Amino acid sequence: MAHADVGRGHFWIPLLVWAWCSAPGPVTAQAGSYVGEDTCVGCHDAQGVSIHRTLHGKAQNPRTPAAARGCETCHGPGQAHVEDPTKPGSIRRFESLKARDASAVCLACHERGTHAFWKGSQHDARNLSCLTCHSVHGAKSSSAQLVEVGEIQLCARCHQPEAMKIRRASHMPLLEGKMTCSSCHNPHGSANVRLLRAGNWINESCISCHAEKRGPFLWEHAPGRDSCVNCHDPHGSSNDRLLVAKLPMLCQRCHIGTRHPSTIYDYANVRPGTPTPSNRIYGRSCVNCHVNIHGSNHPSGNAFLR
Numbered sequence: 001m002a003h004a005d006v007g008r009g010h011f012w013i014p015l016l017v018w019a020w021c022s023a024p025g026p027v028t029a030q031a032g033s034y035v036g037e038d039t040c041v042g043c044h045d046a047q048g049v050s051i052h053r054t055l056h057g058k059a060q061n062p063r064t065p066a067a068a069r070g071c072e073t074c075h076g077p078g079q080a081h082v083e084d085p086t087k088p089g090s091i092r093r094f095e096s097l098k099a100r101d102a103s104a105v106c107l108a109c110h111e112r113g114t115h116a117f118w119k120g121s122q123h124d125a126r127n128l129s130c131l132t133c134h135s136v137h138g139a140k141s142s143s144a145q146l147v148e149v150g151e152i153q154l155c156a157r158c159h160q161p162e163a164m165k166i167r168r169a170s171h172m173p174l175l176e177g178k179m180t181c182s183s184c185h186n187p188h189g190s191a192n193v194r195l196l197r198a199g200n201w202i203n204e205s206c207i208s209c210h211a212e213k214r215g216p217f218l219w220e221h222a223p224g225r226d227s228c229v230n231c232h233d234p235h236g237s238s239n240d241r242l243l244v245a246k247l248p249m250l251c252q253r254c255h256i257g258t259r260h261p262s263t264i265y266d267y268a269n270v271r272p273g274t275p276t277p278s279n280r281i282y283g284r285s286c287v288n289c290h291v292n293i294h295g296s297n298h299p300s301g302n303a304f305l306r
Helices: 010-021 038-045 047-050 071-075 079-083 101-105 152-155 162-165 203-206 223-226
Strands: none
Touching: 038 047, 038 071, 047 071, 152 162
């Protein structure tokens, strides 16, 4: 390049950029180190059969491992492994990889959509990998290649208290098959709390289905405005409407000195022989009258009455 041209930045800068972009990248495997899928299934026949039962084995999709280098797309070049199968590091063995190293292989393809928040998520931070929940060759579920027959059984491995709650009298319709854990949660990561799919906080996740509870209201009920889980347990409860306590005891956690008699409504109010039993402990209790308990837009609705 002539010295006269060096002074003209608009000439030599594009040339440098072109040279950098045209330079070949690092070679990850030497020529001839790939042996092909036929060689792999010569010894690993069961894995060869199982992979073709999944989406990973459908070569018609150009984004699948089968459309690239087959087994070696994920496990790496197999020449060294063929020459000495006992040699450590001759091929990528996922069961011996660190959690984040194993996940990095999966994320090379599964990095978009619901997987975009995986890095730094609660499950990633707790040293779980993709293979903790998914199996490429030994999946038991009909979808998502899970290591258990369903999401509930899979999540129950770690989240046992929540798995037991869904068997209570009042529960979300998970056991009936109308919902799954991933209906509300994204196990791969979320911008919301507790891996919730919708919104930026708990209430926004709830009202994504329960839109009739959406505000703003002229008269707002403070516990509901703060968080739905102040009163409801979304995984299940022994009380009506997923309430965390039976009415009126739930209301009296806050309302202990109102215009009503401040006596706590308990067994003493309804036991046999009580001369003046309180009818406020029967049926739906407080919400027999305070029906609009989530909030009211009526000008005289400060008490959330009918």
